[in-house]
Amino acid sequence: MYKESVTETKKRSRHVRENANKKQKIEKNLIFNKNKHRTQSTTRKLNASEELLYIKNQWTNILLSLSDRIPFKATKIQQGIFKKDLFIGTLIRKARIKNKNNNISEIPLNYIILIDDILNKKANNYLPGNGKWIAFGQWLSMKSPIKRKNVIRYLKSLLNNNNSINNFLQNNSNPNSLDELKEFEYMVKAKCIVNQNHQILVHLEKLDDQDAVTQAAVVINDYYFHTLDNASHRSNEFWERFAENFGAFARNNTLPYTSSNMASTHNTNHQECVDKLILALKPLSDSINRFAQNYYNDFYKKLSQLNWGPFAPRSFGIFPMISINYNIISKYHLDKNDHENSLAFLVVLGDFEGGEICFSEIKLVVKIRPGQVLVFSSRFLKHGNLKVTKGIRHSIVYYVHQDFFKEL
DSSP: OOOOOHHHHHHHHHHHHHHHHHHHHHHHHHSOOTTTOOBHHHHTTSOHHHHHHHHHHTEEOOOOOGGGGSOSSSOEEEOOOOHHHHHHHHHHHHHHHHHTOTTOOOOOHHHHHHHHHHHHOSSSOOOOOSHHHHHHHHHTTOOSSOOHHHHHHHHHHHHTOHHHHHTOOOOOOOOSSGGGGTTSEEEOSOEEEEOTTSOEEEEEEEOSOHHHHHHHHHHHHHHHHHHHHOGGGOOHHHHHHSEEEEEEEOTTSSSOEEOHHHHTTTOGGGHHHHHHHHHHTHHHHHHHHHHHHHHOHHHHHHHHHOEEOTTSOOOBTTBSEEEEEOSOOOOSBOOTTBOTTOOEEEEEESSEEEOOEEETTTTEEEOOOTTEEEEEOTTTSOEEEOOEEEEOOEEEEEEOBGGGGOOO
């Protein structure tokens, strides 16, 4: 029988120690360390000179651009979501509100030429004649007296207001079933839909680590039921909306900081539960990062260079934060705090039926399943869920807030 030498034993022991130290170092970088990291309140205890020193030496900024939202590898299908479509949607919404009539579904064809004129003219050389413009103003329920120049000015103001164009669906109520969405496309398999500039709208793909997905589902489910059973462990966000944000925040603050959920500020006894959760999610986070690197390499490279300093751990690779939604669906909404040139990477976990994600502007329903990742422009595409008809469905969203790109 072979017996290893003393030298081999020492060498093996050294490797074991090195691997253990490496693992411990990785874990320390992933979870909240009260001796190193800071929450929002503790960053505010710094004086002005300390803040400036942090900003100058610790917080490395980057610039995301529109081209970073262009996928590299995916087979792209162009979707006709144009500025005209969004503008028309805005006008329909305005007409519904002013007329108190939700049945208005389209603009009369004889006014479409006027909309084209507003969209295509850079100078003030619009179609002559007052009659059609005034009639359009009446359809829009503008106040009398209605003049051609006032209608043009009103339409231009709406066109230049990005919030109006991107928020044209004010009714946030979700459809109850697919029966109400008969005109919507139904996406199940991997697919990438882009706009006319080849920028991503919606992209569904399979992840490369199914074991990581399974592990994440188990640990989040355990965390969910443990938190339900222990009231003192529930954060305010968990109490109010069954969702929590973990990672690095910069919102409403001069400096980046560790989120209250990550630091378990509501109950220090809950910190062990959070640490266990974050560590168990690392394989899934690694899979998401590999996907981003493979399909959105420019986006990945830039976020890899983003450094928010030592006040918050880097737990999710290139992404400062994640949101975990515990067995709850979302109403139609836009994530207005997400960076305009960033993307949201969403995964779902659990054994469930229903819960499809709807994108109302492009008339698309996505049946995302565990093991897949859904990438979309969360700031500009209104999205929400159908009801979960059976089982438990959790979701995780990897994202970047605009506050991480402050120009100070």
